[in-house]
Amino acid sequence: MLNVKNLTVSYDRIKALHGIDFQINEGEIVCIIGANGAGKSTTLRAISRLVPVGKDTTMTYDGKNLLAYPPDKVVSELGITHVPEGRRLFGNLTVLENLQLATFSVKDKQKIEQDLQKVFSIFSRLEERKHQKAGTLSGGEQQMLAIGRAFMSGRKIMLLDEPSMGLAPLLMIDVFEALREINQQEGTAILLVEQNARLALQFSQRGYVLESGNLVLEGNSDELLKNPEVRKAYLGG
Amino acid sequence: MTFFLQNLVNALQWGSFYALIALGYSMVYGVLMLFNFAHGDIFMVGAYIGFGVATGIAALASLGMIALPGWITLVLTIIISMILTSFVGILVERIGYRPLREAPRASAAITGLMIGIILETGNLALLGARRISFPPMIESVTYNLGGVFVTNKKIMIVAVSISLMIALSQFIKKTKWGMAMRAMAYDYAVIPLMGVPLNTIAALTFALGSALAAAAGILFGVAYPVLDPYMGIVFGWKAFVAAILGGRGSILGATLAGFLLGFIEIFVAMIFPSTLRDLIAYSIILMILVFRPHGFFGEPYSAKLRL
Numbered sequence: 001m002l003n004v005k006n007l008t009v010s011y012d013r014i015k016a017l018h019g020i021d022f023q024i025n026e027g028e029i030v031c032i033i034g035a036n037g038a039g040k041s042t043t044l045r046a047i048s049r050l051v052p053v054g055k056d057t058t059m060t061y062d063g064k065n066l067l068a069y070p071p072d073k074v075v076s077e078l079g080i081t082h083v084p085e086g087r088r089l090f091g092n093l094t095v096l097e098n099l100q101l102a103t104f105s106v107k108d109k110q111k112i113e114q115d116l117q118k119v120f121s122i123f124s125r126l127e128e129r130k131h132q133k134a135g136t137l138s139g140g141e142q143q144m145l146a147i148g149r150a151f152m153s154g155r156k157i158m159l160l161d162e163p164s165m166g167l168a169p170l171l172m173i174d175v176f177e178a179l180r181e182i183n184q185q186e187g188t189a190i191l192l193v194e195q196n197a198r199l200a201l202q203f204s205q206r207g208y209v210l211e212s213g214n215l216v217l218e219g220n221s222d223e224l225l226k227n228p229e230v231r232k233a234y235l236g237g
Numbered sequence: 238m239t240f241f242l243q244n245l246v247n248a249l250q251w252g253s254f255y256a257l258i259a260l261g262y263s264m265v266y267g268v269l270m271l272f273n274f275a276h277g278d279i280f281m282v283g284a285y286i287g288f289g290v291a292t293g294i295a296a297l298a299s300l301g302m303i304a305l306p307g308w309i310t311l312v313l314t315i316i317i318s319m320i321l322t323s324f325v326g327i328l329v330e331r332i333g334y335r336p337l338r339e340a341p342r343a344s345a346a347i348t349g350l351m352i353g354i355i356l357e358t359g360n361l362a363l364l365g366a367r368r369i370s371f372p373p374m375i376e377s378v379t380y381n382l383g384g385v386f387v388t389n390k391k392i393m394i395v396a397v398s399i400s401l402m403i404a405l406s407q408f409i410k411k412t413k414w415g416m417a418m419r420a421m422a423y424d425y426a427v428i429p430l431m432g433v434p435l436n437t438i439a440a441l442t443f444a445l446g447s448a449l450a451a452a453a454g455i456l457f458g459v460a461y462p463v464l465d466p467y468m469g470i471v472f473g474w475k476a477f478v479a480a481i482l483g484g485r486g487s488i489l490g491a492t493l494a495g496f497l498l499g500f501i502e503i504f505v506a507m508i509f510p511s512t513l514r515d516l517i518a519y520s521i522i523l524m525i526l527v528f529r530p531h532g533f534f535g536e537p538y539s540a541k542l543r544l
């Protein structure tokens with residue numbers, strides 16, 4: 001469904017990604033694991049069209065050339081949404097306004113209302129706090145809202161940048177269960193990038209290992225979990 | 238007491254101009270992290286467009302094609318000029334600022350200064366160095382309210398200004414466009430990830446600010462019917478002061494600070510010789526800023542500029 005070939009990204013002439021290839025199929029949960037600075041966030045930024053890519057890069061989604069879409073259209077027309085690192089909520093807006101803003105380009109009022117109800121049924125805490133400013137939420141609630149926002153704006157593929165960051169283990173489980181529910185009920189494909197490799201591999205079906213801007217390994221997640229190199233480098237032996 | 242009230246009325250009128258212009262400064266600063274130093278000149282352009290529209294309507298009337306009462310001419314002039322001037326603002330953003338969005342802030346700031354000079358001298362080239370008198374449109378009527386003299390023009394100016402400010406604040410509070418502006422002021426980089434076209438919101442911000450500046454220009458023309466190409470400079474600077482004093486991106490702050498500037502200037506002039514007006518007035522404002530460096534309100538924002 002999403003096909004990325006020879007993806008290169010440079011920041012001020014320093015290469016962060018050296019030509020990586022990967023794909024995401026319909027309804028799949030895929031992860032990219034890697035250390036801090038490996039280029040995980042950059043990969044997601046490239047898909048969301050927030051950073052320029054090299055001239056030999058090709059990215060297609062359902063046969064469409066992703067590179068022809070500006071960032072807002074990647075979301076509103078292709079339904080590829082991005083939950084950024086650190087959540088990045090609009091802290092001055094209420095919970096409800098954060099969710100509504102994500103539907104800025106959605107015309108169908110009825111669909112907006114239905115989606116809102118779905119978000120509230122998945123994350124009931126958000127409904128209780130819907131008139132509260134997003135800046136006043138706890139870390140877990142903020143992550144739920146960040147995911148809820150992506151859910152509202154379109155959900156063919158959800159790109160998640162370190163959703164486990166800063167969350168207590170129990171909340172982490174809540175968040176990942178909610179993600180699985182979205183994946184199963186809506187058929188949303190998920191691309192998860194994580195430093196927490198164990199969590200990411202347990203949650204996903206397939207995985208890639210990113211090292212200094214190169215993909216060095218790929219495979220089914222349960223195999224990667226058993227792989228000695230992966231165990232040594234990412235799972236603490 | 239009547240002396241005081243008389244000055245209060247004048248200060249309200251004077252503050253209306255500052256507040257209307259300050260709103261445009263404040264919105265652009267809030268939403269785009271940008272000082273649009275051409276904004277004072279947009280006020281000037283708005284006044285001239287108003288002049289053009291009013292003259293045009295008068296010409297049609299004299300040909301007998303339309304016959305409109307003065308009030309209607311004025312309202313039409315304000316509405317049409319606000320729309321036309323908002324396109325000037327959109328153009329300024331598109332040509333002057335959008336290409337420089339990733340550039341150092343200093344480049345964007347001098348862009349504003351250059352656009353300002355271009356608008357001033359462009360006007361000069363187009364219409365020559367003569368001053369232009371704004372068509373009167375409405376007859377001045379003076380009411381004596383217990384010794385305080387109030388003209389219908391002053392009432393109109395303050396009423397129109399305050400209505401526009403209320404309309405703006407409702408727009409920003411209640412519509413999805415306003416919500417997008419508030420969100421963009423908080424965290425610019427995430428806006429496209431919400432499926433919101435960032436360029437459209439930037440253009441909208443410029444359009445709104447320019448429309449309000451045009452309204453200020455016309456209202457100013459009604460009160461002081463002489464226009465010249467450099468009229469926007471001092472007004473622009475003072476409105477900029479009001480915008481910063483009000484606090485980054487705060488609609489209420491810019492409005493109150495604009496009126497405050499008007500009050501301080503008028504009341505200083507009431508007590509001291511008018512040549513000392515700005516010296517004393519702006520020393521006071523400097524002191525306020527020293528004690529409130531973030532201004533009166535200031536909207537919260539995320540310090541992160543990139544994703």
Ligand SMILES: Nc1ncnc2c1ncn2[C@@H]1O[C@H](COP(=O)(O)OP(=O)(O)O)[C@@H](O)[C@H]1O
Pocket residue numbers: 011012016034035036037038039040041042043543
């Ligand atoms: N905005 C930026 N400007 C310059 N270099 C950057 C920027 N963002 C990331 N980098 C660099 O690119 C590399 C990959 O970063 P990133 O994609 O954030 O890694 P990860 O998400 O895996 O931690 C790092 O070396 C980082 O320093």
Ligand SMILES: [Mg+2]
Pocket residue numbers: 040041042085161
């Ligand atoms: Mg990262």
